[in-house]
Amino acid sequence: VHLTRGEALLGARAFQRAVDCYPLQAELHTALSAALLDAGLSQEARDAAQQALTIDPRSAAAHLHLANAEEQLGATPAAVEGLLREGLALPAPAADEATLRCNLASQLLAQGRGGEALLVLAPVERLLERCPTPQRAGLHFYLGELLRLSGDVEAARGHFRASEALDPHGRHAAAAWRAARS
Numbered sequence: 001v002h003l004t005r006g007e008a009l010l011g012a013r014a015f016q017r018a019v020d021c022y023p024l025q026a027e028l029h030t031a032l033s034a035a036l037l038d039a040g041l042s043q044e045a046r047d048a049a050q051q052a053l054t055i056d057p058r059s060a061a062a063h064l065h066l067a068n069a070e071e072q073l074g075a076t077p078a079a080v081e082g083l084l085r086e087g088l089a090l091p092a093p094a095a096d097e098a099t100l101r102c103n104l105a106s107q108l109l110a111q112g113r114g115g116e117a118l119l120v121l122a123p124v125e126r127l128l129e130r131c132p133t134p135q136r137a138g139l140h141f142y143l144g145e146l147l148r149l150s151g152d153v154e155a156a157r158g159h160f161r162a163s164e165a166l167d168p169h170g171r172h173a174a175a176a177w178r179a180a181r182s
Helices: 008-021 026-038 042-055 060-072 077-088 094-110 114-121 124-128 133-150 153-166 173-180
Strands: none
Touching: 008 026, 026 042, 026 060, 042 060, 060 077, 060 094, 077 094, 094 114, 094 124, 094 133, 114 133, 124 133, 133 153, 133 173, 153 173
């Protein structure tokens, strides 16, 4: 509830209490890592993601959060890319795989590897069909941003419109509305 209201620090505190009660649940450490990232606490997010991976090394989501924390802490693009690729090599729910792919594509675009980024993004549209609505809306927005950066403005607009339609009052709604019309 706190995270959906944009109260990342309160959400992180709630997840920390859950981790304190159930310290061997990798999913709780992973969720704590995500909340800490939202709160801007990169070092703590890295520690939580590493703890999740200690408990369950096959957690694709923990690899994602660890890669994001490492990037924020100044890790090399190659190190971040490696963590994302490790996460993609694991079985994951559709939303986690789509997010890993978008993050990896973002890394590749930043390195001038646009062709490779588009190959990484190719399965994302198929994955979106299996994602919960709020996550799908966010992924449509992210995919729109990546396609815009890669030069496919028309495809990007379609994803911005889809994001806005799926979650008209959500986190990305205003930005998606503007981007779909520009």
